[in-house]
């Protein structure tokens with residue numbers, strides 16, 4: 001067990017996440033004690049203790065000028081994290097690839113600097129020196145930020161928006177899944193009711209969005225291709241009837257599980273303006289697919305991929321996961337070799353979240369998991385480069401093993417713009433379906449509880465399919481309060 005005590009609430013977030021990244025399996029107890037003298041203390045397993053006096057931090061900041069007290073406090077917070085990082089690095093004998101950058105968007109920093117006109121080599125130097133980011137990751141973050149910036153410049157961020165529709169059903173539920181998804185067989189009788197509600201919400205959103213046009217459309221889930229062909233047809237028709245798709249740069253259907261995809265369903269997609277699909281293997285190792293409850297074969301993945309190519313899909317993404325139970329670097333190499341033969345247009349590589357790794361009885365493995373996943377992530381990076389795919393988006397989930405990142409790689413014009421938009425929050429996203437989260441960028445910031453200003457409002461739909469169906473009017477009404485006031 002690890003005990004953290006902070007003098008101020010504002011230190012707790014960074015301190016917790018840096019400690020968690022070094023000790024992903026330890027239980028952490030945290031408290032704020034305004035009366036304590038040190039800014040932060042951390043008691044590690046085995047008895048060693050980190051304690052940071054405010055004088056030490058102020059000494060470090062001596063001679064620096066701050067325009068506001070807020071700026072000064074930010075600098076103190078950064079120094080607290082830096083001192084703690086160096087201590088943990090010394091104690092564990094290892095560093096973290098992303099250093100003290102603990103947030104889900106490590107590209108945020110280079111993106112802001114690029115927008116300010118700071119040269120790339122200067123940004124890389126500052127990431128290494130100020131935040132202890134490794135040279136490779138600093139390069140990666142800058143490359144992704146440059147590409148995101150170029151892709152986002154193609155959008156009409158102010159008067160456009162993006163549209164999401166969610167289908168929360170899957171052929172079976174994979175044991176590592178973090179989404180709320182239900183097995184289709186159990187819900188077959190309610191799918192039409194679900195589509196009735198979804199249609200109602202999409203048509204209502206269409207009316208609210210009058211005068212604005214979507215730049216991207218994304219049908220995700222779940223697995224949208226668990227729908228029967230006529231149900232898919234209905235959904236796509238509703239979207240086309242409700243929105244002006246004349247300006248759409250990208251229309252993705254995350255087909256996902258190969259065992260849900262048929263030629264008939266692909267033909268339905270092709271008859272509508274769908275430009276990009278996903279066929280997600282996660283791994284090309286049959287033993288792993290069996291172990292994690294993905295009830296499809298490697299052969300099915302290959303067949304469905306070629307079927308989609310034959311039907312004319314020229315933008316196909318594939319998702320992989322590094323660190324699935326029992327997988328070794330050799331498995332990852334083999335998976336990449338098989339994917340290379342298929343040559344998808346984009347590849348998304350996720351690192352398995354550590355909590356889920358533990359749930360698979362991987363506890364004994366977690367001591368080495370950091371190094372193993374690190375090498376698997378590198379293998380995927382090299383494989384993607386060999387296929388001519390370059391990184392275009394990057395984010396981290398909390399508790400990803402070893403503080404790793406999820407990276408999307410794509411050919412030059414085949415990047416998934418919607419993926420960037422979810423992370424960057426540069427455009428409003430109207431989202432329909434159970435568990436969908438609508439994000440509205442406000443023209444004028446509002447003052448929220450606690451006095452903080454916000455220029456983005458989230459309106460979440462209920463996750464339960466039954467509740468979504470029965471409370472659809474309420475879901476629509478809540479959005480109507482914000483779109484576009």
Ligand code: SF4
Nearest residue numbers: 170173174177181222
């Ligand atoms: S197919 Fe995807 S969404 Fe469905 S259960 Fe598996 S991981 Fe989750």
